[in-house]
Amino acid sequence: MNSFNIPTMAEMTAAGQTPEVLFWVGCAGSFDDRAKSITKAIARILHASDTSFAVLGQEESCSGDPAKRAGNEFLYQMQAAQNIAVMNGYGIKRIITGCPHCFNVLKNEYPELGGHYEVQHHTQFIRELIEQGKLKMADGAPFKGKRITFHDPCYLGRGNGEYLAPRDVIATLDAELVEMRRCKQNAMCCGAGGAQMFKEAEKGDREVNHERTDDVIESKAEVVATGCPFCNTMMTDGVKNANKEGEVIVKDVAELIAEAADLL
């Protein structure tokens, strides 16, 4: 795959251009090594489909979600005000993001504070690209016949009612989509939401991600597809904990697509 440059909004604006969409990367996607490969897969998909896009680069700041869910409304609203000022300054209309937590905040909680955007989760955008014929799977079909299960992120599924987009996208892989015992609106949380990602779990018998990994193992899936960088971390740890690393692969939907479209 050839390397390519991703312009920032500042660069584009300086060049007098306006991209169609802003790719909101999110903190995990920017800094976490595992999540960065998801980010890169999304970027490759956008690039390969000739999507006109840019990132905010260093002008992007935490959406405020973990602060808000931990109770720090001040910090959240400071972050929101700052991000909205930046995005409105660039006249952003459409955003796609790989993080359901950012997705939820940008889509549902920023409008009241003055940030009105059309926000899509990357799986929704990828589905559009496939439907419009802008993204085609390569001949190799690396996931043909594989048992893939989708772990619904709370903030995409139950929180925002999107269960189909990721599944429609997985359906293009020619794989066998299997559902876990608890799925869609009854899906079990990975344990990272509500700022849990940033703290030790409270005292209990078990870790939430270990419990959820049992569902994966029970489904006999060979691949767990995720749609959230935090779920990805939790499920990867869970699979490791269950000593199933050789048998179960944890990958974001974007990574599966990038691989199947031969973009990696």
Place this chain on the structure above:
Amino acid sequence: MTSQFIFFLLLSAGLFLFTRRILFIRKNILSGRDVDLSDQKMLRWKTMARVALGQSKMTARPVAGIMHILIYVGFVIINIEMVEIVIDGLLGTHRIFSFMGPIYNGLIGAFEVLAAGVILACVVFFIRRNVLALARLKSPELRGWPSLDANIILVAEILLMFAFLSMNAADGIAQGRGLDHFVEAGSFPVSQWLMPLYSGLSDGGLIAVERGMWWFHITGVLAFLVYVPYSKHFHIMLAFPNTYYSNLRPAAALDNMPTVTKEVQLMMDPTADPYATPAEADEPPARFGVKDATDLTWKQLMDSYSCTECGRCTSECPANQTGKLLSPRKIMMDTRDRIEEIGKKRDANGGQIEDDGKSLLGHFITEEELWACTSCQACVQACPINISPMGIILDMRRSLIMEDSKSPESITSMFNNIENNGAPWAFPAESRSDWTNEL
């Protein structure tokens, strides 16, 4: 005449006690913060029709769901018979609607079948609760009164339905014997099986059973009416308004606190004069987040009175499933218990709410419970009447952070990182787009 007078007294006492209790609860609910839920009326009616009237979320658990629908349909429809019972009681008549002939007979027959369904479902529920002892019906927060309350309701419903059927059985036999006042009316598809129990009685004995069961039934119903709003069983009434006022936004969306928005605007506005007198002094000094029950919205307080402690929220809660202290059901029960306590103290104190040195957060709900929540909304999804325990949990975290500055150390570092680097981890903001060089 005497019996009519006694009936009138009983009915009046029942209605008086019921109304008094309802007004007390109403006052408690309205002691919460105001929130405007007067929008989207059409969608609200539809939600109520689907979720409460149509029981759409109950069958997520098929056994409990179907049994519940049996009781629900039985309760609603058999109550039509209450109209006749009340009129008969007041006028001293007997089966005043029997002139309707076949329609009447059909209705009585249907009531009997439904009554049998109610008994069946109540027996199944009683066994699930006490013999099979399902985990969600045996959680620690149910010890004592809540468990007793549940069993009282089940036994009361079984007894009331048994009395109704026995009354019909005795009436049916009396009709057969052509006794005075016992007009040929009704059909007895279920109570015919009870007739052998009473068929050996003398005429006098039979009338005693019929009247006894009639009185036991109506007295029981009135007692139940008064009992319900003191009980978790109050959901039979509040489920309707509570689903009408459902959250219509996506489950993951939280409100943006308007008081904070004002402060942030002031901080971000370089031209603002921080010493200027606020333009409008319309709001009382705000307390950030929820510390006590009166900091909750009236809808959240209504949620707490609507909760029937079924525990679906708790059994779906990932924190609870993995042995953490958090139980969303307990959050609702604590909320109700606390607002009850505040209401009683208020009324004893001439209508004034005074600080009693206690609060919902701290004396009822602990920080450990609050910090176990993953905000996954499974509790909200699981609730058959759209209660949100999660909303209360997150509102209380706001109080912990913004009023008391109390958070686990790692959460404090996360806040600091966001403030300093614009990310929850301690990575320098300059490295945010490093990944673009790796393509």
